[in-house]
Amino acid sequence: MEVNKQKYAADLSSFKEAQARINPFIHKTPVMTSESLNAISGRKLFFKCECFQKGGAFKFRGACNAIFSLDDHQAAKGVVTHSSGNHAAALALAAKLRGIPAHIVIPKNAPQCKVQNVMRYGGNIIWSEAAVQSREEVAKKVLQETGAVLIHPYNDRRIISGQGTISLELLEQAPEIDTIVVPISGGGLISGVALAAKSINPAIRILAAEPKGANDAAQSKAAGKIITLPETNTIADGLRAFLGELTWPVVRDLVDDIITVDDSEIIEAMRLCYEILKVAVEPSGAIGLAAVLSDSFRNNPAWKDCNQIGIVVSGGNVDLEVLWNSLRK
């Protein structure tokens, strides 16, 4: 699929600019392979370990790109966001590096370890209720009071451009990849990864992995328009957001399919990451492996020749107690 660069929120030049901007600050994360997991999946898997990114998730790429894109005048008043956790921590860390304030609206049900990361990086925490609407209202109020710049977690060209740098690295580290499996939530990660990867290699397939209990993206693809859900129900706390107007066109046009998995598949993938890869991943981070191991992927003839599969392991921030309680069930 050719990428028409006029149509979307980011393009190869914005990815390359982002890469140059953030490279002094980010970790170039390793690509891990495991013959045991290749044998289990029947494919060759390349794990792009963004759980090792600063702040414990890919979110630092976009946050860093956004923060260092601001001119000095904009930056002086600081930034605001609302996030279930990883974007919040990433923005706090990037703001700290630039020496500006970060006001972070966090829902009360966010995982403890993600809140701790925000604190560790010196973010100014403002609590909201769990619902997206409450988060947005509180953020709006903070914006008015501080005059800071809103950095949306995903519906933002700077964020999408930052996340897309994953593809630039991954396709350099493992150029043989023919497919990339990416977790989908608000779509910032997959938009960046899909646009950047297909700009480099239009033949590459991009598959989204989504929890069945928050399958708004799968429903949106089926309906041909953005669908939101009255509620979501999944262990993958990072995958409960809905597509935005900048990410939807990319998902609609450039994401080849959406594979939905249930929480028990996510938990089993977490266990395999822990036991075989020796990598601590959060549920949202393990979902790509869960998708590749799912029957709906394995049995779909369309993906029979997906043999060299990049999997974006998106984050590693999981409370040990949550990990343990989910694995022992």
Next chain:
Amino acid sequence: MEVNKQKYAADLSSFKEAQARINPFIHKTPVMTSESLNAISGRKLFFKCECFQKGGAFKFRGACNAIFSLDDHQAAKGVVTHSSGNHAAALALAAKLRGIPAHIVIPKNAPQCKVQNVMRYGGNIIWSEAAVQSREEVAKKVLQETGAVLIHPYNDRRIISGQGTISLELLEQAPEIDTIVVPISGGGLISGVALAAKSINPAIRILAAEPKGANDAAQSKAAGKIITLPETNTIADGLRAFLGELTWPVVRDLVDDIITVDDSEIIEAMRLCYEILKVAVEPSGAIGLAAVLSDSFRNNPAWKDCNQIGIVVSGGNVDLEVLWNSLRK
């Protein structure tokens, strides 16, 4: 300290030969850094993540070197070893790659996940009692019955040469390192790492990390001869062996100091590896970080200028239940 290559079981040429021999089979493991852990320790830390090595531990380097050193006649009858786990799994895997049998004597108290690794790689398991003496007797019997070659877990030039390839890689990945901290048990790992590192840079410091409940190496250094203990008591199941005649001279001459830590320090280091590095490490694998964070290291003026510290994270094979039960205490 200059390395006199006549005196020891391995030398730079044996390390380079080993590296050429094993490179097609091993993972070149990443070196991870964390600004959070730098801040906590007050030094710059470079984690050489052998937990990501095939088989989940550095042991695959030595095992692979030993197995592929055998001539076809020797190899045909297979190999034998006794091990608490990681060497066993590594040898089974290397033997599988060469297509020869591996007879593995395993003590009944070995961690479940390590036994499973041996099974996964097709090793032929023979059980022994927990004591070293029982392991050795059973191994001797198997040797007589099979005519296979004994590959000792550490007191073997081929093993020491394989483990030393860690230093060749590490000093290429992070040439600024002035100190390497290495877990010590039978001494195969630290002998290889010390000989190889000091062959390249005689000024580099090599510090051993040892559990207080199995401090035979510290006692040996103090006594000027190999000391063994009637029993050991530590969560670090990989660090209960005693020095051998090939490893002792290296430990005596080239290991600058031995830092002992108690189990609670090891557990805290495991937690930091899990929560901050996002890496699953076993207790023996976390002990290097525990040593760097210990008061006895921090307060020792001799190590005040150890500023760029390589830490060998030796293995990642930990039963989740063991991890959980130790962390929640």
